[in-house]
Amino acid sequence: MRKWIGMALGFIGVVVMIGLLIAGNYLYNESVKRGTEVELYRGDEEAAPAGASLTTDTEDSVVSEAERWFDQQEMSILEQTSFDNLLLRAAFINNENSNGKAVILAHGFRKQKEDMKDLAYFYYQQGFDILLPDTRGHGESEGNYIGYGWHDRLDYLNWIDRLIHDYKSESIFLHGQSMGAALVLMVSGEKLPNEVKGIIADSGYTSVKEELAYQLKHIYGLPSFPLLNITSVITKVRSGYFFGEASAIDQVENNTRPLLIIHGEKDELVPTEMAHTIYETAGGEKMLWTVPNAGHIQSYNTQPQQFEKKLKEFITNVLHKK
Structure with missing residues (x-):
């Protein structure tokens, strides 16, 4: 028996x-696998107030203007071979008035460089050269998996070196959205060259493990x-x-660069509490701005003028400390 x-x-x-x-x-x-179209989360429409549009008339105008500008740009396509032999690509937009200023824009989960055109337009207006990488597993870059910022942080160190050596960039900023925000936070914990001056993280998560655990509970009740x-x-x-390795919170503890953290207070994909945790843990000079009524990466859409003002103030303050 x-x-x-x-x-x-x-x-x-x-x-x-x-x-x-x-x-x-x-x-x-x-x-994790590249190419899956099914989203792991509900649409951001649910994060907006009832009857409200995700974009204002002002933001619609900014986006359409940014699209026209973006489509007219002559871009150089840069390539690098990663530590694991993947061919990665990025678009570079030269600004004749940059005076050594450059920004690297990090897109989000299952997005690509073209999704950063509104921010690219903003930074171009501020006199920056623009580098727009497709992270591994996205866009024109190779890779069969999404790194959630972990392996990508090493790729970004190479992009930073490329700007310094090939374009003589002297003041480099990193700006990421969602997964891209976690990516630049992970980069912040590495040994960075002096040319990296500041980091902006919009709607970033603390770690892959905590973010996926949140999604399992939030969406599936598991x-x-x-x-x-x-x-x-x-x-x-x-x-x-491992998911536990890919931790922005562990990396940002070693940050030494000025850091601006932005997060929508109605974010249903990455809970706002994660922004507070990142802020409390981060080393170096830091600032947290949470935006009322803004969903996931919707702070720019919700308060475009205030968003640009915050960025301009941050950039000016950082550059004046050189």
Whole structure:
């Protein structure tokens, strides 16, 4: 009898393990594998007040103007080979009035460089050269997986060096949205050249592990254990990193650059509490601005004039400290 009970329990254990592996691979495909179109979260429309548009008339005008400007630019396509032999690409927009100022714009999850055109236009107006990378697994860059900023932080160190050596950039800013915000926060913990002057992180998460755990609970009503742990192992095997490694909060503790953290107070994808945690943990000079009624990466849309004012003040203050 005990033998049969043991065999039954063993069989159940195998079935459960197979089920977890299937679920783990599904979550990997949804959240890490390149090319999946299904979103892991609800639309940002739910973060806006009832009856409200995600964009104001002013912001619509800014976006259309930015689109026209972006489409007219002559861009140089830069390439680098990553540490794991991926061909990565970025677009460079030269500004004749840059005087050594440059910004690297980091796009979000399943986005690409073209999605940063509104910010590119803003920075161009402030006299910056613009570098727009497609992160690994996105756009024109190679890669079969999304690094959530972790492996990408090393790629960005190479982009920084490229600006310094090829374009003589003397004052470099990093500005990221969502996953791109977490990316630049992860970069902040590395040993950076003196030419990197400031970092702006809009709607960034503390770590991949905490963000995916939040999504599992928020969308599916599921606990993170054991599914997230299994998916993390699958990600290590297939993509080379554990979720626990990809931590912006651990990296930003070692930050030494002026840091501006921006976050919408109605963000349903990355909870606003994460911005407060990042702010409290971050080393160096730092500032936190949370925007009422703004959803995920909607702060610019919600308060375009105030958003630009904050950026201008931050840039001016940083550059005056050179």
